[in-house]
Amino acid sequence: METGGNSLPSGPDGVKRKVCYFYDPEVGNYYYGQGHPMKPHRIRMTHALLAHYGLLQHMQVLKPFPARDRDLCRFHADDYVAFLRSITPETQQDQLRHLKRFNVGEDCPVFDGLYSFCQTYAGGSVGGAVKLNHGLCDIAINWSGGLHHAKKCEASGFCYVNDIVLAILELLKQHERVLYVDIDIHHGDGVEEAFYTTDRVMTVSFHKFGDYFPDDESYHFLFKPIIGKVMEIFKPGAVILQCGADSLSGDRLGCFNLSIKGHAECVKFMRSFNVPLLLLGGGGYTIRNVARCWCYETGVALGMEVDDKMPQHEYYEYFGPDYTLHVAPSNMENKNSRRLLDEIRSNLLDNLSKLQHAPSVQFQERPPNTELPEVCILQLLWMKIRMMGMRDGIQVLHGCDDERAKREIIKTETKDLFRYSGESERNCCILEARKTADETTSTKALDAGPMQVDESSVKIERENVNKTSDSVFYKS
Ligand SMILES: [Zn+2]
Numbered sequence: 001m002e003t004g005g006n007s008l009p010s011g012p013d014g015v016k017r018k019v020c021y022f023y024d025p026e027v028g029n030y031y032y033g034q035g036h037p038m039k040p041h042r043i044r045m046t047h048a049l050l051a052h053y054g055l056l057q058h059m060q061v062l063k064p065f066p067a068r069d070r071d072l073c074r075f076h077a078d079d080y081v082a083f084l085r086s087i088t089p090e091t092q093q094d095q096l097r098h099l100k101r102f103n104v105g106e107d108c109p110v111f112d113g114l115y116s117f118c119q120t121y122a123g124g125s126v127g128g129a130v131k132l133n134h135g136l137c138d139i140a141i142n143w144s145g146g147l148h149h150a151k152k153c154e155a156s157g158f159c160y161v162n163d164i165v166l167a168i169l170e171l172l173k174q175h176e177r178v179l180y181v182d183i184d185i186h187h188g189d190g191v192e193e194a195f196y197t198t199d200r201v202m203t204v205s206f207h208k209f210g211d212y213f214p215d216d217e218s219y220h221f222l223f224k225p226i227i228g229k230v231m232e233i234f235k236p237g238a239v240i241l242q243c244g245a246d247s248l249s250g251d252r253l254g255c256f257n258l259s260i261k262g263h264a265e266c267v268k269f270m271r272s273f274n275v276p277l278l279l280l281g282g283g284g285y286t287i288r289n290v291a292r293c294w295c296y297e298t299g300v301a302l303g304m305e306v307d308d309k310m311p312q313h314e315y316y317e318y319f320g321p322d323y324t325l326h327v328a329p330s331n332m333e334n335k336n337s338r339r340l341l342d343e344i345r346s347n348l349l350d351n352l353s354k355l356q357h358a359p360s361v362q363f364q365e366r367p368p369n370t371e372l373p374e375v376c377i378l379q380l381l382w383m384k385i386r387m388m389g390m391r392d393g394i395q396v397l398h399g400c401d402d403e404r405a406k407r408e409i410i411k412t413e414t415k416d417l418f419r420y421s422g423e424s425e426r427n428c429c430i431l432e433a434r435k436t437a438d439e440t441t442s443t444k445a446l447d448a449g450p451m452q453v454d455e456s457s458v459k460i461e462r463e464n465v466n467k468t469s470d471s472v473f474y475k476s
Contacts, residue, residue, distance in 0.1 A: 017138040017271065019059040019301050020131045022124035023047050027144050030117040033109050037252055037285040038158040040117070043144045045291035045315045046298075052313040053306050055298055060137065064127045066119035067166070071126060075165045075194060077153040084160060085115045108155035118161045121145050125163035125280060129170035132238060132276040139277045139301045143294045146242045146282030148188040156190065158283075164240060165194040167278060168201055175237030175276075176200065176361045181227065182207070183266050184244020184282040185254035191242075199359040202234050206247075208255065215329065216262030218336045224269055226348050231273055235358040241270050243297060244282025245290040249329035252285035259329045260293045267297045277301075288318045292325050 028044025050056050072081045083098050092099060092110045099105045111117075121144040128140030145167070147159035164180065168191070171178045180195075182188035182205040195201035206223060214222075246254035248263055270277055279301060284290035299306040310316065310323045 016303055017301065018136075019298075020062055020128065020137040020140045021050075021056070021059040021298070022062050022064045022127055022140070022142040022144075024063050024120045024124070024144070027117070027120055030111065030113055032111055032158070036109065036158075039285075039287050040144070042284060042287035042290045043281070045287060045318065046143050046294040048313045048315050049291055049295035049310070050298055052311040053295060053299070055295070055302060055304065055306070058302050058304065059141075059298075062127065062131075064120060064123035064142070066116065067122035067126055067161075067163075068119070071166065072118070072122060072161050074169055075152060076150075076161060080153040081161075084118060087114065088112070103154045103156060104160075107158055108160060114160065121147065122161050122163040122166055125167040125278070126170050128278045129167040129238075132278060133171065133174040138274075139271065139279060141279045141298060141301060143279075143281040146184070146244060146280030147190075148182060148184060148242055148244070148282060149186070149190045151190050151193065157186065159190065162190045162194065164188075164191045164242060164280060167240060167280075168195065171238045171240070171276075171278075172200060177202070177234060177236045177358065179230065179234055179236035179239045180204070180242070181239065181266075181270065182242040182244065182282075183223075183247055183263065184242055185247040185251070185256055186244065186283060188242060199356070200361055202230065202236070204230060214336060215257045215334050216259055216265070218334060218341055219256075219258060219262060220265060221341050222345055222348070223266060225345060226352070227269060229349055229352045231275075233352055233355055233357050236275060238276040238278070239270055239273070240278045240280060241267060242280050242282045243267065243294065245284030245293045246282075248284070248286070248289050248293060249332075250286055250289060250327070251283075254283070254285070257329050257332050257334070260289070260296050260326055262329075263293055264297045264300050267300045271301065289327065291315070292319075292327070296325055 023043070025044075028041045028047075030040040032038050032040075069081055069085065080102055083095075083102055083104075087095060087098070087104065087110050089110050089112060092105075099110075104110060121142070124142035125145035128142050128145075131137050131140050142163075145163040147162060148164055149157035150159035150162035150165075168178050168180060177199075178201050180188065180191055180201060180203040182191070182203070184205075185208050187207045187209075188203060188205040192203045192205065195203060204227070206219070243263070243266070245251070245263065247256040247258050248254065249257045249259060267279065279297065281290075281294065284293070296306060306325060308324045308326050310319055310325055316323065
């Protein structure tokens, strides 16, 4: 059974999408430390593949403008952001109390350039949301983003600032409802928590919970009908897909058994709805496969099928002995019986059908480019959907952790959630590494390594973003 998603053309014969791709040539230099599984170098490897497969010339390539303190503080606590800005490997011994308080040190180590790293990856995701809001592209991509575990005042699971929450806040300026879908093997908990009490954001996370080792077939047996139903019921104005690649077969930390094509099928499916789409990275710890996956998924976003045979490039030796884009998934046993998957699917679809359709937001009419007085809006608290994953193969939709409330899908509490602030208009400065048609089609440009983005083609574009009255704040 397929619910939606296939009515619009997608793929090589379908409508071409305008794609913006955010990449900072510095990002691959950040280093979490020896033995740490999170390696920003994988972003540079992905970029090298995109360059040598000739995909960059089909997208607008943008260098993100680093997120500023106040951008990060739209979600994060001021003292946490100040801490991230000031901490260095040299000074951390004097900050033990703060390290503990902000959960920085072990999984989330202090490393050189930590704050710039955060500014870069958050800047890419927020920049993508701005581009989508302005209708300047159909799909925006930031493979350095997707750090879904970061909390308001705490680092978690290799994540320091939550670029996804910041991007959603940006999209909410333009769209009544935003859907967040997470295919990382881990729970997108930071994003879920941030928007737990608003009906304007739905978060759907497919992740490991108990003994669940899906292959492509069993994953999509659930993913497609569920997401199809979510799209039909929630009717989001924009979608963020977190493409964590630790759900791939053979991941250093993960244990799912998805092929790259199976993983990318999620991108293809989301794309087919023709809703503004932000694609982000996330986990992924067998870095050669992460680069393979995100390169292939960039091709999917563009509607271009790329060759399995990999072109020669500076990281070619990582991909031996086959030097192909695709790798065979493992022969691990699929522990999900058809009967259980059927049961899970029908329970989920049943729960989804009980939700309020396309909850509307009680917006005041919002004249553009003028300041509104501060106004509090009462919101209907709509139960957040979480797909908690599998326990003994049973996946359930939870409204919240309380057992009684789990069965009660729609709850009508009111809560004042949004504060519309009259933040003054500001100019947003976007650094663009824009390639002209000539540059991108020349051999010179194709041969350029990822670190050799021609700085002369990088220009500063002053973009009047008119961030006026429609800023939505979750902090008060
Ligand atoms: Zn993960």
